[in-house]
């Protein structure tokens with residue numbers, strides 16, 4: 001996944017949203033599940049100290065390669081750490097912790113969700129912010145079919161196609177996703193990669209209770225990264241800004 005992540009997930013619509021909170025609340029910032037630095041690097045470019053933590057060595061290596069091309073002033077703002085959002089211990093406290101782009105849903109049990117929130121709490125300074133974006137399970141998604149959800153040109157005459165299929169495992173409260181990536185060369189040769197993962201969907205009410213029961217107060221909740229009002233039936237995403245309160 002690491003080698004093709006930036007080719008298929010080239011969104012940048014969320015960067016201004018996170019930067020707005022950096023401007024208001026300041027650094028240092030901790031990004032959990034930082035991946036290839038899609039968001040980490042633009043935040044550092046604006047002069048904020050940011051630590052990116054991710055479980056995947058390969059994703060972090062892609063980020064390091066990208067960082068090597070950045071100016072030293074940008075590089076000095078970034079620290080990358082291989083670690084698990086459910087159990088990590090870093091020096092110092094952070095003003096903001098970000099868990100962008102549905103990454104919190106990689107916590108596939110309630111125990112994992114709570115461990116992650118506890119770790120975030122421990123690493124935030126007083127009144128620090130936790131900001132996360134997940135998808136809204138209130139929006140039904142088609143199951144047991146394969147759909148084409150992305151086609152893009154990726155240079156040297158190549159095209160990438162992303163096809164997805166999804167099944168929900170109601171007994172275990174998880175969804176099983178399979179994503180097929182076909183990279184089609186100029187000559188028509190196809191290089192296929194298949195990625196499978198589980199996510200644990202979380203409703204707005206479940207998210208709010210999880211946060212409120214674990215030392216956070218929800219400050220804002222949106223239905224999109226552009227701050228649309230949340231609607232259970234229409235919003236594709238849940239974007240939540242929570243403030244650290246008590247122990």
Ligand SMILES: C[S@@+](CC[C@H](N)C(=O)[O-])C[C@H]1O[C@@H](n2cnc3c(N)ncnc32)[C@H](O)[C@@H]1O
Pocket residue numbers: 009032033034035036037038039053054055056059083084085086100101102103106
């Ligand atoms: C959808 S990507 C998001 C990457 C990046 N934040 C972005 O917005 O482009 C999810 C990332 O979560 C990481 N991840 C999954 N489970 C994790 C865990 N338990 N602890 C830390 N990182 C994890 C994966 O390695 C992957 O890089």
